[in-house]
Amino acid sequence: MRDVTPPSPARDVATSNGRRTLAEEIAVALTYQGSTHAVMMASPTDLEEFAIGFSLSEGFITKTTDIESLEILPHPHGIEARLWLTAPRAAAMAARRRKMIGPVGCGLCGIDSLDAALRPLPNRSATAFMVSDRALLRAALALRGMQPLQDATRAVHAAAFIAPEGQILCLREDVGRHNALDKLIGALLDAGTDPANGAIMMTSRLSVDMIQKTAMAGTPVLCAVSAPTALAVEQAARAGITLACLAGPEKNRLDVFSCARRIITKAPDED
Template identity: 45%
Template sequence: MSDSCRLPPCDAGADGELRPPAPSAVLQVVRMRAAGRTAVEDEVLEEVPVALSYNGVSHAVMLATPSDLEDFALGFSISEGIVSAPQEIHDMEILPGPDGIVIEMRIATPRFLALKDARRTLAGRTGCGLCGVERLAQAIRPVPERPKAGAPIALAAIDEALRQLPHWQPLRELTGASHAAAWVDAGGQIRLVREDAGRHNALDKLGGALLRSGLPVAEGFVLTSSRASYEMVHKAASIGATALIAVSAPTALAIRTAAAAGILLAGFARPGQLVAYTDAERLSGELPSADASRTFM
């Protein structure tokens, strides 16, 4: 591997065991302005290959920021339907190495057998004439419809969370490169945030953290610093969220999925404004006027 592609070094603890690298690195850069060029140090966000392995079988390799990896593994396992509850993951070990990080999980036998069957089915269809049609159908997984509408959400609570969010993003403050996913309670207070170079990874990390926390997920809402794709809606639904607020745009598929699942979806959220795409009747009160003195994102 050339120097230009070298992965960040793993740290060795006092016991000699390798630790995952830091989520950011200090690198030499050249800053250019009208006044000239300056060689300076800059904090840059890391991303490394992370392999998710179940009962010794590698399932997926993702590029992720090496922080909150336990939350990431749990959230990914839930959102992808590999397990249905944290208790079905019996053991988890994070194994850093020179080529990346392996997260080895031991899951319940019925879940592992189902995972093996799914993998075997996909492998067996590669030679069939209509396998593309079936794979396309599998790309859009159903989201369970909620039996009742989620709780009302005060517009003032969303506005307050938007004001708070930049102060909960230390990696973004350092590097300018990370996405954030936050869980916000009914009063507009951010209770949990996770960051990552990837927006899906950030939401998976948040999902894992929420599942561990015992917080009443359905009584608040998820706030993301990114756009809202179908996958973001699906991941939010998989952890029991009833509302997803995004600072950027949703896709049409995300809107249809949210409507089918009974999830409130809003986008273009800024202090003093947002666009509601589904379940707008659940938004109560009025948005405060945008304050030009506030800083956002």
Template identity: 50%
Template sequence: MRGARQVPRRAWRGGNWQDGDRALPEEVAVAFTYDGAAHAVMMATPDDLRDFAIGFSLTEGILTHADEVDALEIVPLPAGIDLRFWLRSDRGEALAARRRRLAGPVGCGMCGLETLAQTQRAVPRVGPGIELLPGQVQEALAALPPSQALNTETHAVHAAAFWHPARGLVALREDVGRHNALDKLAGALAARALPAAEGMVIMTSRISVELVQKAAMLGAPLLAGISAPTTLALEVAEAAGITVLGICRRDGFEVFTHPHRVREEAPA
């Protein structure tokens, strides 16, 4: 399925009515089924689904490596799409021991959790990672808009991107949900064996707590967003050792946690 579809609309522009079409993002129910048992249903854009499947499983701790999947089927159904996993026996047993159910609408990466305690899940502390100059951060941010093909078409989706200091923008994924976009990016990095520790993850959204949690699961030391972070996101980032950059715009950005990874510019 494509990520967008043309729909008819009537627009009021310049004092006149105009009939025509507009591209809008697709949004469908995507179910995650592991070893025959339902686990989660997310509303998502139905492209890059293999990346979504693997990335979600990694950032939620269901998998520790992509090779723990024996088989993965993407099954279109009348009500949506079912991502059907068959896990290696040890991973299947581990999942069965801690199974939970989720039902996550767009924009919410935690809806459907059974207890308040589940919102405070422990996340690993990231490694030292890399250090960047402010000019490199600006270079990374400038690379995003030309690469956001689906957003250029629809003006209605988020992006998650990975920028490497030696290779530039090496991966970008889009979705109606910001956490879905990050999961898709996680899957893309896993498919290409690109360590998140070697670059910076950039979100075209605010930095919320579930994005920090997923970044920690990836081992990403730098997480940037075009909007401000939440206070809880910063608390988790501080504990996880993640450098959070927010309000990332053409004229600059703000660093909220672990500022040592963004160095002063070298003297001219």
């Protein structure tokens, strides 16, 4: 975070000259086997977890032991996350290699074929996890008070991992919603937490790339404060993922778009 003093306001504009904390945004290069694969604009925090989560959601690894070494190194123009994978995973990565420059608002920039945009996803229909609508609503309410970077800057997204009872077990923030999700996935893997035993809640809209990352992680429920796209609903249904969002003027209702069997409906007095 960085504190700055805004310039003097234009005449007749109702504003102030007080100091303001801004979110940091920095170029992070992800390199594998000595070659740069992607450059993402991200918040310069939790970058090891970001590299792990990105590697899993891209299908380059399936577990942390697929990474032989991981270094976070300063660079004159940003930061490099340098990874070396085991030989089998390096070969698998080469089969799905893509180069992209990914600004914070786009998660599929620069892919080299249309097929890669809608790649086949693992099907999570058999995952037994279930959660009540009241638990997800409680988690959403708690989420608002657990985002220090957002409170300070009003400019970042959060991704949280939710237990069946609604507790927030892990949360990560970033200027990019995709990065926040990758950081969360990486944090879960690094801690040895099975992503299949909880739900993910996002503070952003749900587009198809968020479905892809969730499916790759193995999490069966994805919920957000904003509505999904039509393609996201279609892909979630195909991948066996329960997709939901907060709805209503007070965000006190849950709309479920796919695999609704995992959401247990409870009255407020049943908790």
